Amino acid sequence: MVTASTAPADPTVGGRHGWRIVAALAVTSTVGYGTLYYAYAVLLGPMATGLEASTTAVTGALTASVLAGALMAIPVGRWLDRRGGRALMTAGSIAATALLVAWSQVHTIGQLYAVMIGIGITGAMVLYEPAFAVVVSWFTPERRPTALLAVTVVAGFASTIFMPLTGLLVAHLGWRDALLALAVTHGMVTVPLHALTIREPPHVPLSGPAPRRDRTGRRAVARAAMRDPRFWILAAALTAHGAATSTIGVHLVGYLVDRGHPVTFAATAAGLLGVLSVTGRLVLTGARRRFPVTTVVATVFAVQAAAVLAMPVAAGTRVGAILAVTGVGLGFGIASLAAPALLADRYGTTAYATIAGRLSAPVTTAKAGAPLLAAALLPLGGYHLVLVAVATACLLAAVGMRAVGSSAVPHDAARRRGGGVGQAGDRARAAG
CATH class of the missing domain: 1.20.1250.20 (MFS general substrate transporter like domains)
Known part of the structure; x- marks a missing residue:
């Protein structure tokens, strides 16, 4: 779906870079889930011992992290529709890397909760939801399932890769230095891939107040979905x-x-x-x-x-x-x-x-x-x-x-409410 302010660009160019974006997001999602989520199960026991806290209390920090991510989902979605994913995902990667370093330095259960809430917030900026939004914007409905599948298949092995890796790091370095190693891995992989690879799908701006029409169209489609x-x-x-x-x-x-x-x-x-x-x-x-x-x-x-x-x-x-x-x-x-x-x-x-x-x-x-x-x-x-x-x-x-x-x-209903939004426009915006 699209407003009248965009027109199709060269599909060959869009498709070629679109697949580069898919490859980059497959890698960053794998590293992101592995370091920010799956490593926690391996670190839980050593952290509980090191912080002299109960396993239940340490587990609660992960729950707080997930809930923080849930609260961030709506504002992150609005940002992605208005400004795209490059700046958001790059900033999120940098912040998540810093939080992994901070995580390695926690000494109280309160500090752990604060860091994990921050990781939940940054996770909402870099994991599946923003990655899917970027992929969806680049590909036509015919190619979109394959592109989404590529990201999820690769990232599906995040636990298989990072849980054993985290176990090895903990065994040889201890849980604090293991987190520092994961932070280095996360930062070196995700920050440059998000910053250098992600960009807006190619389109040609047409005359008229396009940003205003874009916002009006987005609000209309979102309202139509909420009424569905x-x-x-x-x-x-x-x-x-x-x-x-x-x-x-x-x-x-x-x-x-x-x-x-x-x-x-x-x-x-x-x-x-x-x-x-x-x-x-x-x-x-x-x-x-x-x-x-x-x-x-x-x-x-x-x-x-x-x-x-x-x-x-x-x-x-x-x-x-x-x-x-x-x-x-x-x-x-x-x-x-x-x-x-x-x-x-x-x-x-x-x-x-x-x-x-x-x-x-x-x-x-x-x-x-x-x-x-x-x-x-x-x-x-x-x-x-x-x-x-x-x-x-x-x-x-x-x-x-x-x-x-x-x-x-309900494309017809959305079009009536949004003034020119529909599946035909969706194909015009996609360049995959």
Whole structure:
């Protein structure tokens, strides 16, 4: 979607640099998630010992970080739509690098919380949401799924790369110097790639007060999306699914240990979730050529629900546990790929980042709070009650996805409200 102030540029030039941007964002997302998020699980124990704090208190700092990122999603989305991603992502990379250094110097739990809140804020400026907004602005609907897939497939291995790497660094350097090494890695990789690679898609300004029309068009499209009932159905579905996957991700090892498996096997089985999330994204990309995205995603969510419900029966054996984890893991990364595709297809790209930010806020909040709620349920009904809650959330998400796919995209309605915004204009702005 686009206002009348832009016209198509040379698609060959846009496409060539567009793929450079995809490659850069695939690398920066991998390094960003690895250093700012996945390393925390490895550092948790050493930090708790070094700070003389409880594991629960240290874990709460990560929850605070995720919640801070959720609060930043909406203003970051507005910035991206108005000014693009280059300055925002470069500044975020510099700030995140400085915060990693500050993290290595914390000596109290209060300092840890302050640093992690800052990392949550900067994470909202450099991770998936801004990366997706940049990619969506560069590619036509036909090429957009492949571009998004490339970023998410590479970044899907962030835990596989950085959790063992962080473990090695901690073993040889201690957790403080390990963080300094991660800070150097983050700064050397992400800052130059964001600063030198990201730029606005090529377009030709036309006569007239373009900035004012751009702002008017963005506001109109964003308002149209907020009035669309299916936006809220999508938000509810992804919020339920985010809560379910976050809960499983946090409590899966504990559940498998509770079923009698060794910790090493439980951790290995849980580690499959990262690889399976990539598999799920590949399945979505292949299946969407023959079926609607919402149908594929709803089916995967339903498979997840069935796998979770089968755990009490199947997870007693190693083979059964692996099969159940496989069913659950297929849906772990699918939402991160489906959401930008659905939003861009339904509402275009004029206000994509603003709309995506409003969608991301409740989803991220649910991901942060659901594991804590699950922990509160454990004394009441044990893991069985938690599994029922997770399976129910997955089923609700599947039903919601089917409802989202039951009507045509409202480009005509957006065009009537926004004065010239629509899918045709979206193709004109994209240069991928």
